[in-house]
Ligand SMILES: Nc1ncnc2c1ncn2[C@@H]1O[C@H](COP(=O)(O)OP(=O)(O)OP(=O)(O)O)[C@@H](O)[C@H]1O
């Protein structure tokens with residue numbers, strides 16, 4: 001419905017913008033909504049609150065109406081009347097979601113004046129206020145709905161200078177408003193004054209306050225009074241493309257507008273709206289409604305769980321900026337101080353994003369680091385946003401508790417999954433009730449962790465932990481057991497559905513698909529690298545060790561298999577890493593009794609006698625050989641492009657760094673040792689087009705989450721983590737907004753080894769049921785059966801690709817050009833409901849989806865990808881998938 005039609009529906013509006021109260025009521029409701037297209041708009045002047053003596057009219061004014069309405073109706077009657085008004089209003093508003101009317105029926109301002117309200121409005125005899133009244137000439141007045149008590153016929157006769165009684169106030173008709181001003185809505189936006197009837201666009205512009213003027217500074221009485229009197233939206237809610245927040249309903253007003261301020265539209269700064277993607281606009285609206293307590297009665301928490309790179313930061317910045325300058329009640333800002341807690345590497349990224357979107361003047365940001373302590377923030381009224389790392393938060397908790405924060409944002413908040421860990425307890429201890437968790441990784445899987453997150457943002461919403469367990473967790477878990485009866489299954493499903501429904505009100509997740517259209521193509525490759533001869537020999541030896549044999553017989557303690565797994569993983573990265581570990585252990589005094597001794601026994605004999613780990617060669621590791629060739633071909637074919645090289649291990653990064661040095665590649669590095677204060681600088685340096693760095697060495701543990709590394713367009717994941725979320729996080733660093741080049745992602749796996757097994761676990765159903773879908777999970781959390789261990793500790797020497805063997809694929813391994821993955825339903829968006837855990841939707845990629853990727857052996861003749869062509873010699877198999885394919889890559 002267009003704007004004209006909407007006005008036709010709610011014609012007959014009388015409205016006051018007193019600065020202290022902002023009320024609207026409907027004089028009538030149209031039967032068909034179409035009767036009136038043109039009306040008479042009259043500017044009214046409110047003289048004062050009517051004293052009982054005046055209720056019969058002012059004898060000095062003529063002609064006059066005698067109000068048939070009672071001046072002090074009972075609250076119940078008024079609420080009942082209000083409800084019917086609200087219904088009318090809602091009907092009208094619902095017909096047009098975008099155009100939110102300026103005029104809300106208000107409980108306390110109009111129909112139910114409170115003491116404060118009356119006091120605020122009654123400024124004495126000289127106090128005058130202007131009203132706009134649109135009176136239809138064709139419709140009839142529905143007395144039950146108008147709230148005025150006047151009949152339409154009486155209203156039709158209104159002329160300039162007449163007085164009437166509305167809501168216990170004496171009103172004087174001041175003049176006629178032009179249909180243009182009415183249609184544009186301008187007349188409803190003014191704080192008062194004759195400018196309301198000016199229809200020039202200049203006058204219209206003036207009516208919006210300077211968006212960059214700080215409204216928080218209003219301290220003096222005079223300022224306050226002025227601000228109330230000139231209550232108006234900060235930005236034009238009727239401007240094309242304006243993003244207007246939902247107006248609070250009567251319950252909300254009843255709860256949160258005790259002072260009876262006028263309701264003002266909260267409008268997102270057009271400067272920001274210009275850049276926002278559609279999903280971001282939706283996200284900001286969602287966050288606003290959550291923190292304002294509009295979604296769940298009185299609860300002000302939210303979880304924004306958009307996938308990586310969707311701009312959660314910008315959505316929060318828009319929210320902060322809006323709430324810091326605006327509010328629905330009298331325009332008063334909702335938030336004065338905001339606390340943002342984020343991983344160390346992202347502290348300065350947040351600051352940078354604030355500056356990127358809002359410049360340096362609008363909001364004053366304080367970031368905590370070694371040189372900038374929290375005290376500085378607490379002492380200065382200057383700053384409104386504090387950005388701090390989780391680690392620093394713990395250290396400065398006492399000072400932070402002394403500050404009253406109105407909004408708390410926990411970035412990468414999946415780490416708050418356990419209420420007993422220090423960080424979570426610290427954050428819970430902060431009194432701020434508007435809490436937002438941001439996370440790009442799934443937030444469920446474990447029902448208890450799910451509870452912790454939910455209970456953090458909206459404390460108590462699921463009841464106590466013990467009640468939650470009884471009501472939700474137990475029935476849900478029981479219903480999923482194979483032995484569950486039909487009744488138990490049904491109950492579990494119903495509870496799960498209810499839980500999803502309840503929490504879904506304040507959790508929002510969108511998948512990367514929503515920004516695909518803004519991004520360049522992405523070419524993902526899984527590259528199965530043939531192990532080197534030394535690697536195979538060492539691998540065999542390890543598998544034959546006493547430690548592995550004992551593990552398989554279940555003779556060793558629970559954690560022993562982890563040592564074996566660790567050794568195999570090191571070997572896959574490079575034999576010299578294993579060599580280093582053995583040397584280190586040997587020099588340790590406990591070596592003789594350690595389990596490692598059983599594992600490493602005789603291993604040194606497999607290494608050449610003069611083996612020197614410092615002089616390692618590329619040929620000793622299949623993956624390193626591939627990497628080295630890959631870097632060379634990128635350098636050659638795309639000299640202007642850069643590479644992000646990711647590993648989970650610092651020692652592996654040392655080797656990769658050495659490779660860079662040997663080949664003369666300029667590099668930069670970010671790992672756990674990099675001081676927080678330097679991290680953003682390193683990132684910025686790499687992203688700059690003037691940087692000469694070719695390679696960014698990244699530790700996924702230190703910098704896998706949140707970083708923007710769009711300077712690189714090739715990302716190589718050198719090793720694999722048990723947790724797919726870790727890998728996905730790392731891979732999402734380059735394919736993000738701002739990326740100019742097609743993105744190439746290479747995931748290197750050593751053929752036939754444990755790396756393939758981990759990959760299979762990541763993408764198989766087994767991985768799904770194992771608790772490895774969130775970042776806090778490591779292999780320590782995984783329980784392996786003896787069967788699983790047997791599988792893990794097997795080397796498949798003759799297969800090109802065990803993963804392909806398992807796919808049950810009909811192809812002979814000869815360039816299977818599977819359907820594009822995009823054709824398959826990728827239903828990753830449903831991460832929220834515990835009952836959805838059963839579906840594939842939690843996984844980034846499933847076995848069946850992988851099967852749809854293009855795949856072929858390394859020796860395939862027609863490799864069209866020049867990068868793969870160059871490395872094929874050391875590769876046994878490829879999987880490839882292209883997203884957003886345009887023309888040539
Ligand atoms: N509307 C937009 N237009 C252009 N760039 C944008 C827009 N929104 C976000 N960006 C940019 O996209 C990049 C990714 O955004 P951001 O870091 O907020 O993602 P995120 O959702 O927090 O991802 P992650 O989960 O990885 O932390 C940033 O460089 C940001 O400035």
Ligand SMILES: [Mg+2]
Nearest residue numbers: 312313411706
């Ligand atoms: Mg982020």
